[in-house]
Amino acid sequence: MPEIFLDNLKKSYGSVEVLHGIDLEMEHAEFTVLVGPSGCGKSTTLRMIAGLETVSSGEIYIDNKPVSKLEPKERDLAMVFQDYALYPHMNVEKNMSFALRLEKRPKKEIKRKVQEVAEIVGLSEYLHRKPAELSGGQRQRVAMGRALTRDSSTFLFDEPLSNLDAKLRTQMRAELAMMRQRVRKNMIYVTHDQIEAMTLADRIVVMHGGYIQQQGTPEQLFKKPANKFVAGFLGTPPMNFMPASLQRSGDDVYLSGKGFDLLCDGFTLDRLSQARSDHILLGVRPCDLDYQPDAATNAALDIDVVLSEYIGAQSVLIGDCGGQKIMVELKSDTPIALGERLRFSVDLKDLHFFNPEDDRAIG
Amino acid sequence: MSTSTSFNRLTPYVFLAPAVIIMALALLYPLGYMMYGSFREWDPSQAMGESTFVGLKNYITLWNDPNFRESTLVTLKFAVSVVTVEMFIGVGLALMLDRNLRGMSLLRTLFILPMMIAPVVVGLIWRYMYHPTLGIFNRGLKGVGLESVDWLGQHALLSVIIADIWQWTPFIFILALAALQSLPRSALEASRIDGATGWQQIIHIKLPLMMPVLIVTCLLRLIDAFKVLEVILVMTEGGPGLSTEILALRISRTATEFRELGVAAAMSNYLLMLLLFITVLMLIYNRIMEHRAAKANRMIEEAH
Numbered sequence: 172m173p174e175i176f177l178d179n180l181k182k183s184y185g186s187v188e189v190l191h192g193i194d195l196e197m198e199h200a201e202f203t204v205l206v207g208p209s210g211c212g213k214s215t216t217l218r219m220i221a222g223l224e225t226v227s228s229g230e231i232y233i234d235n236k237p238v239s240k241l242e243p244k245e246r247d248l249a250m251v252f253q254d255y256a257l258y259p260h261m262n263v264e265k266n267m268s269f270a271l272r273l274e275k276r277p278k279k280e281i282k283r284k285v286q287e288v289a290e291i292v293g294l295s296e297y298l299h300r301k302p303a304e305l306s307g308g309q310r311q312r313v314a315m316g317r318a319l320t321r322d323s324s325t326f327l328f329d330e331p332l333s334n335l336d337a338k339l340r341t342q343m344r345a346e347l348a349m350m351r352q353r354v355r356k357n358m359i360y361v362t363h364d365q366i367e368a369m370t371l372a373d374r375i376v377v378m379h380g381g382y383i384q385q386q387g388t389p390e391q392l393f394k395k396p397a398n399k400f401v402a403g404f405l406g407t408p409p410m411n412f413m414p415a416s417l418q419r420s421g422d423d424v425y426l427s428g429k430g431f432d433l434l435c436d437g438f439t440l441d442r443l444s445q446a447r448s449d450h451i452l453l454g455v456r457p458c459d460l461d462y463q464p465d466a467a468t469n470a471a472l473d474i475d476v477v478l479s480e481y482i483g484a485q486s487v488l489i490g491d492c493g494g495q496k497i498m499v500e501l502k503s504d505t506p507i508a509l510g511e512r513l514r515f516s517v518d519l520k521d522l523h524f525f526n527p528e529d530d531r532a533i534g
Numbered sequence: 535m536s537t538s539t540s541f542n543r544l545t546p547y548v549f550l551a552p553a554v555i556i557m558a559l560a561l562l563y564p565l566g567y568m569m570y571g572s573f574r575e576w577d578p579s580q581a582m583g584e585s586t587f588v589g590l591k592n593y594i595t596l597w598n599d600p601n602f603r604e605s606t607l608v609t610l611k612f613a614v615s616v617v618t619v620e621m622f623i624g625v626g627l628a629l630m631l632d633r634n635l636r637g638m639s640l641l642r643t644l645f646i647l648p649m650m651i652a653p654v655v656v657g658l659i660w661r662y663m664y665h666p667t668l669g670i671f672n673r674g675l676k677g678v679g680l681e682s683v684d685w686l687g688q689h690a691l692l693s694v695i696i697a698d699i700w701q702w703t704p705f706i707f708i709l710a711l712a713a714l715q716s717l718p719r720s721a722l723e724a725s726r727i728d729g730a731t732g733w734q735q736i737i738h739i740k741l742p743l744m745m746p747v748l749i750v751t752c753l754l755r756l757i758d759a760f761k762v763l764e765v766i767l768v769m770t771e772g773g774p775g776l777s778t779e780i781l782a783l784r785i786s787r788t789a790t791e792f793r794e795l796g797v798a799a800a801m802s803n804y805l806l807m808l809l810l811f812i813t814v815l816m817l818i819y820n821r822i823m824e825h826r827a828a829k830a831n832r833m834i835e836e837a838h
Contacts, residue, residue, distance in 0.1 A: 221723075222726075242726070243727045244728070248727065256723060258738075258739060259743065260743060269725070269738070273730055303827070304830040304834065
């Protein structure tokens, strides 16, 4: 049975509809990540689940109970906010125990619970400090701790790491992943950072323009993106897109575009048989292009090197293929020079095909 | 040290000089004049030079003067009760009206109207409303068959207190509303998720976070209430008896009717000392807050 279920959830501000019918099922104790660019509706969706935004139409079910008319506190959830949303006038202990104190739990129990959670989030020494006396990372931990003391069945995270600097973010991401091992609860996590989404999620839900674009495991989404948006959104550097058309020459069929003619095999032709026309959009990830100077012309792209970005073991090459920008991942010790023309072989089964009219994936 | 460097060091003071001179003339001279006058027996027909020096006599006389004591007591009663009630109503209204309803901005504007009316006009309006036979209050009471009330006679202090509350509650209302609207939205949302009801949000989150603003507002209002004059002057002229004779009014009468400028100056100084005391409280409060912020910053730096 799904633990949380969104049924045709819509949100309008005045006459402007920003969420156009979100259907989503989340299993028990699943870590679901809503990911998408700014303004895609992911935070709104989360805030509707939390009860901080009203539901315009549709329904939210938690444990088969419709909750869209209930107050946040009646939904049995805890939330971590982007700006932490700590109570500035309370010390760490008071912040973490606020909900328990409102419930009038016994003092001993509250104290025990706070100490237990402070241990988990590494704040035991800071219980008597106020939020203003903590660093960004520590405040983040308090926010997490406050959510953990609640013992709610569901945790909501609204871009919890985006206010941290890059190094701390990576560290907190790992800690979050570890905490997740210990705490088996429903978790819904909103982020615009696809790396956070990929590393943390059991299930990724990619949103764009108020619609769900695709949902599935990180691997499913990475390997079989349902449309051009998902394909371009997940993965760094992003997927390259090139217009191409099917050209027949005798018995052979070529996938041709500016600067390339790829000979299609039976498997590829089978995939492409679902295309509506001979014109398609070809997608290839930067990591799927293989530097091979002696590859056959009909199985490779020739790329002029425009720029090389050194990141360490890998470099990202920005090149030009028949007048189009294309990015390639390359081992940094590969001897190349700017302006040089390099040949990269392509494995046909690594290619992604999209219908240029509606950007949907083919095959 | 060469002349040019010493000149350079003087430059800031040269630029500051005009402001200092104006300050001295506009602020310190009248204040000094008053201080000086308070030690003299001084009639308005005399030049200051012709008056006689009497030391602390004016202060001592006042200290033992039952009328002055009565007047101080009235002022204290007035200031404390208006500020207390205004704080409660003003903050309460702000808490109630801090929401996005249609027409709220119009309502807010209406609420602060009383504050914009000149005090003399407020005094006149209320005097006529309190009029024993023609006033709206007594006619209203009569209309529902109740006894009329002698507003400005038997209940003079209460009546002026009501008028002052009417005029100055908006001041606290707008400041409290501004404080409310600058509260961190997400902390309030977090408290909703933590299970706080509307009341619990007010008591545990909103009021504590508004406190710095409320304390300063309260002190400002208190300083102002101690100096109130026009409304009471117009409504009751301090009467009946001394029942509404607040200090400002007594000072003005001492200077004009009793022609005792020295005593009036001494009385002003007593009032000034009282207000200084409140101001110092406010400054101390500010220092404590600054000190806390500095301590917080130190702790963060240590943490890094």
